[in-house]
Amino acid sequence: MAEAIKLQEFTCDFKDEVANRIPEANFDLCLTCGTCTGGCPASEQYGMDPRKFLRMLLLGMDDEIKKSPWAWVCTMCGRCMSACPMKINIPKFVYNVRASWDRDKRPKGIRGSCDQHIKAGNAMGVPKEDFVFTVEDVANEIREASPEFSDLEITADRVGAYMALNQNSREPVTEPDELGPLWKILHRAKADWTYPTVMWGGENYCMFLADDEGWRYIMEEFVYHIEHNLKCKVVVNTE
Amino acid sequence: MRKYNIPHTFEFKSIIELYAQWIKDGTLKVNSDWNKDLKIKFTVQDPCNIGRKIGTNKIVDDLRFVVKAVVGEENFVDMVPNRSNNYCCGGGGGALQGGHTEQRRAYGKVKFDQIIETGAKYVITPCHNCHAQIEDMCHHYGGNYHTLHLWTIICLAMGVLGENERTYLGPDLAEFGLDIEGGIQ
Numbered sequence: 032m033a034e035a036i037k038l039q040e041f042t043c044d045f046k047d048e049v050a051n052r053i054p055e056a057n058f059d060l061c062l063t064c065g066t067c068t069g070g071c072p073a074s075e076q077y078g079m080d081p082r083k084f085l086r087m088l089l090l091g092m093d094d095e096i097k098k099s100p101w102a103w104v105c106t107m108c109g110r111c112m113s114a115c116p117m118k119i120n121i122p123k124f125v126y127n128v129r130a131s132w133d134r135d136k137r138p139k140g141i142r143g144s145c146d147q148h149i150k151a152g153n154a155m156g157v158p159k160e161d162f163v164f165t166v167e168d169v170a171n172e173i174r175e176a177s178p179e180f181s182d183l184e185i186t187a188d189r190v191g192a193y194m195a196l197n198q199n200s201r202e203p204v205t206e207p208d209e210l211g212p213l214w215k216i217l218h219r220a221k222a223d224w225t226y227p228t229v230m231w232g233g234e235n236y237c238m239f240l241a242d243d244e245g246w247r248y249i250m251e252e253f254v255y256h257i258e259h260n261l262k263c264k265v266v267v268n269t270e
Numbered sequence: 271m272r273k274y275n276i277p278h279t280f281e282f283k284s285i286i287e288l289y290a291q292w293i294k295d296g297t298l299k300v301n302s303d304w305n306k307d308l309k310i311k312f313t314v315q316d317p318c319n320i321g322r323k324i325g326t327n328k329i330v331d332d333l334r335f336v337v338k339a340v341v342g343e344e345n346f347v348d349m350v351p352n353r354s355n356n357y358c359c360g361g362g363g364g365a366l367q368g369g370h371t372e373q374r375r376a377y378g379k380v381k382f383d384q385i386i387e388t389g390a391k392y393v394i395t396p397c398h399n400c401h402a403q404i405e406d407m408c409h410h411y412g413g414n415y416h417t418l419h420l421w422t423i424i425c426l427a428m429g430v431l432g433e434n435e436r437t438y439l440g441p442d443l444a445e446f447g448l449d450i451e452g453g454i455q
Binding site for chain 2: 070072073076077100103104105106107108109110113138139140141143144172173176177179180195196199201202206208209211212213215216219220221222233234236239240246247250251254257258263264265266267268269270
């Protein structure tokens, strides 16, 4: 039989901690209506749902929250918050639960991708030279295969290009042929663009890992490269 | 950048906004004539990051504009709910590398059922995570749809999709627009 929760045993340390970090999160305004849970595809996984998770925060069940793997099943998609009549920021709550885990206890796959991104500028850990080589190789094939793209030119770090494009690093690594269609469209549109070679991966696993420091570092390096080195006017997210 | 208040002067755009802009101003010439008689049905997955999370339907509406321009308005079937009220596919937030595979797939069942409900043969996924998750759902739950990157179908409609750029097309379109030597017609 389920045990009753003894409220006097709880203090709400974690709630206070998270609320300090996100003052606009409005945790105390929860009406327990369950609209969040009704529209959440992660509901019931590991016996958890957004309402339950939030109630646990408000009841001070800090250990149970931090132990639950549910924070890694929720995708922080934001549907709960957008449906919530009180606009409670459940995704940021989940982000902070993730951040409360020891870094080396967080999921290995996500952590590995974040570490690679910090080190190599993309989650697959592709060295810059390999990225540039793959791009040139695929571009060569296209130039040879189709006369209408014989003048296709793909540049990396071209100073003064109007646009800088990021690219999900799985494309050059696991399916390089998928680069071609994107380039062909840009070629047809006569776009003036280049690939930056600093933090060029379009993905962001440090955000998923809730590694604030790593995430910030990636963004700062990227912005510096675009602003000070390449001087592009527009950054284009390709996904 | 907003989160960390990193100052910058460049503008941040989605490629989907550019596709839509280029089609509207005539820079990019596309049409859906190729699908007029084939009548192959397409649906589209709204990535949460360019829908709900930006607080406006601007980009996901552009996405529909682009897809309709290349497959034909009558061949586009929307999922319900959609746009900023869509369901996440379950591949976001790092879930594909998070290790909770069984839970990720149970999460994705909502999306899988939505896709099946449209009856569409192709799901266009402009986000790499959504692409991987929706393709995995198809294998896992035994669906019969194909999962496409957006650029694939744009290039197919422009008649410039190369022979080696067709990994995700089904048998009905695998050779569409190719001449017998394998070049582009």
